[in-house]
Amino acid sequence: MSENYASLKLRYLGIDTYKDPIIYMREDCHICKSEGFEAQARVRVTLNDRSIVATLNTIETDLLKHNEASLSCYAWELLSAKEGAEISITHPKPLESLNYIRSKIYGHELKAEETKSIIEDIVAGQLSDINIAMFIAASAGNNLTQKEVFDLTTAMVNTGQRLTWPSNFIVDKHCVGGLPGNRTTPILVAIVAAFGLIIPKTSSRAITSPSGTADTMEVFAPVNLDIPRLKKVVEQENGCIVWGGSVALSPADDLLIRIEKTADLDSEGQMVASILSKKIAAGSNHLVIDMPIGTTAKVRSIARAEFLKKFLCSIAKQFNIIAKIIFTDGAQPVGRGIGPALEARDILAVLTCDKNAPQDLRERALILAGEVIEFSPNVSPGQGKIMATHLLDSGKAFEKFQAICLAQGGMREIPIAPYVHSVDSIKSGQIINIDNRHIARVAKLAGAPNSKSAGVDLLTPLGTIVEKNQPLFEIHSQTKSELNYALDFLKQGHDIFQIEENS
């Protein structure tokens, strides 16, 4: 449908709605009037050869002139918009994918091409958050069949970039999340690459946590590598640790996760597709998955872990990926530091075999690295961890880590926070509980992950016997006001440690 009278000039207002494409138009502009568009209508917005479907918010004031429109930041980016550019606005064609979402809601199994259509429209910004939410709700619980999960994974892989490698023996590692400080990845990649296996690791940044693996790695070296640079690092050093966002593997995954998070929804099927699509897109075919089990971790019971293990392995097999799922303890944070620089410090301590290095972090990294190494046909079962330990203790892993940092753009010093405040115990007794959510909140108030040096340094792990006035943890921050935000939160009575007095 060509409607040549339906054009407006773009003006940048800089409204960030995250990944929800919104168009702002005066409610009394000629297009709203002629097309009968009202707030929350879905409209097709075209600029040059690009076109998206956006949700309309109407403006009742003079924020926009009569011939002007604006776009939310994400919509602006999707259309590569420029100030003053002419956009045209029309009614969107009915989306086929909406029929398929409806079909899923009504309990039907989706065909491969139906799932493909939904995922393509999500990535192209054609479906509204409301419609994506409905798809997620219809798929949640245990409502996707194995075939649907296979198709979903395929569609997610095919709508993003893919890495290809000359070798057909590519290893990878993933962690099913939920445990603060669990930064085994940089240590593991260093060990495995030093051993000689190829491990092109992409990691995420924090969404709601004080740090993601990519944020922590960025303390050591640049992580925003494009695909050609990533490939060069891996060719040269066998491994890398880069931010997945810069290489756009499985972009559908990020779009689904952001909606799932708003309702804290766990969908087994979508979790499997999420994990595997990123790994398939990265070109991996041997995968170790760290699955921490604990009451505050993502996986809360052995039964659920066993179910997920079976599900993951079965779908992985269909993509010719050998997956090993390792159950680990998810009861408390790993290491001592929470926040990019403090976590980096723990990693460096383990890599340099510092005698004060957190032993739990070292031990986890060695177990997982050992499992990856055992994918190698030359390594007999049980030998992997021994070889990993040797690579770490001999300094070869640290050498490799330095080389990877150099290849990624140069190794950096770990920054130290100018403000450090120690919080002491008000009584003596034993630490019987640590509140992971409160730790995360304090670390974020102190400035993590945007201030690299900010965060929380835990001094007394679970089970420690403490004296009155003994320091329990430190708050690190870049500015005095951020330190005060964190302290204000604690003053309001949010305890991190539960201490049982000796009787």
Place this chain on the structure above:
Amino acid sequence: MSENYASLKLRYLGIDTYKDPIIYMREDCHICKSEGFEAQARVRVTLNDRSIVATLNTIETDLLKHNEASLSCYAWELLSAKEGAEISITHPKPLESLNYIRSKIYGHELKAEETKSIIEDIVAGQLSDINIAMFIAASAGNNLTQKEVFDLTTAMVNTGQRLTWPSNFIVDKHCVGGLPGNRTTPILVAIVAAFGLIIPKTSSRAITSPSGTADTMEVFAPVNLDIPRLKKVVEQENGCIVWGGSVALSPADDLLIRIEKTADLDSEGQMVASILSKKIAAGSNHLVIDMPIGTTAKVRSIARAEFLKKFLCSIAKQFNIIAKIIFTDGAQPVGRGIGPALEARDILAVLTCDKNAPQDLRERALILAGEVIEFSPNVSPGQGKIMATHLLDSGKAFEKFQAICLAQGGMREIPIAPYVHSVDSIKSGQIINIDNRHIARVAKLAGAPNSKSAGVDLLTPLGTIVEKNQPLFEIHSQTKSELNYALDFLKQGHDIFQIEENS
């Protein structure tokens, strides 16, 4: 949690997001920084003694000053906000209702208090559109048990206003929608009230159609009556026809419908709760439901109609409502006019027994009015329609209609559009199909329902044999430019009539 540093001054930007409460804050304001708020975060906004949960959109430009925030129109209204007022912003407490939505997604039956909590939070603006969409998806298809529909109806009634009446014999009428021009309500109310039954009718305005019953009735008389005035009209004249929005019966229903519409989702359970909650809130206990069946109507098959009939009657009975479901023909528009004034003209023609009145509209109104009249213990089965016909033909119904209009604020003249354009047939033959969606689009482009006189006047119903150059329909509009919008649409090849040439 008291966070006294978390306040900002309100500035009105006039951004209309329909019913989605949004707060706009600078991404670099002290609250976003200290609380770690990012775009799409859910935040609690408090002004004086009112408090809502809103979705955060962050501003990257100088649209707002450092100490300023803004609200979408709906959020502004919910908080009774004023320019310059101080709002405080905090993290929202986790919503219990979100757990219940999750539980429904996972396939569990909700308890009465769980449904109550969800509906209360929807009405109070605590749940985001995304979360409401998930609830709708989880309830759609046939996923609500009878008990859940009963609880949902109860919760929807209890979160809005209720009308009470001295009599315990209150009749009402509802149409399951989807048929343009099906405006039997004003005729039926006039007949039934003239007969002597009490019928306090509330109707809706158009959401996506060229006119709602309230829009059409507004051509004759004011419809924005508050509860005391509505009661006075009914006391005096036995009946009324007012806009439901002005009396806030079952406000949850409007909030759910707006999300359902985005995905064109039909949920039997929610439809039953939607219809009955409004009627229970209106204090009705005898209900006739017009259920048009046809391929472009809401109910498309007899099987579905039978299922809905059983469902509606069974839930209605639990609320002591006697419901009669009348299946009617849903194949084509009713009457001739589409748009407020043109529909009003058809209604007036029927009420005044004009010999050119559309007989299909007259016949439907008489059948339905007859069914309502037969609720009366004095009327034997089969007598209702005869009595209705007598009341119409004797002029008593028209007298009553005039009295109701007067009681509602005075009877008005029907406006006539200054621009009328006739569209002629380009060939001779028989009308074999009428595209209801295209008619609606043309009527809206011409200005309906905002311009009362705008719309489409159909001249040749289904089956008519037409000559070449014979007028098929007229476009009515208030302005030349609106007429042109409608004509442009037709020029693009959107036909309304399908004509089969004589062979």
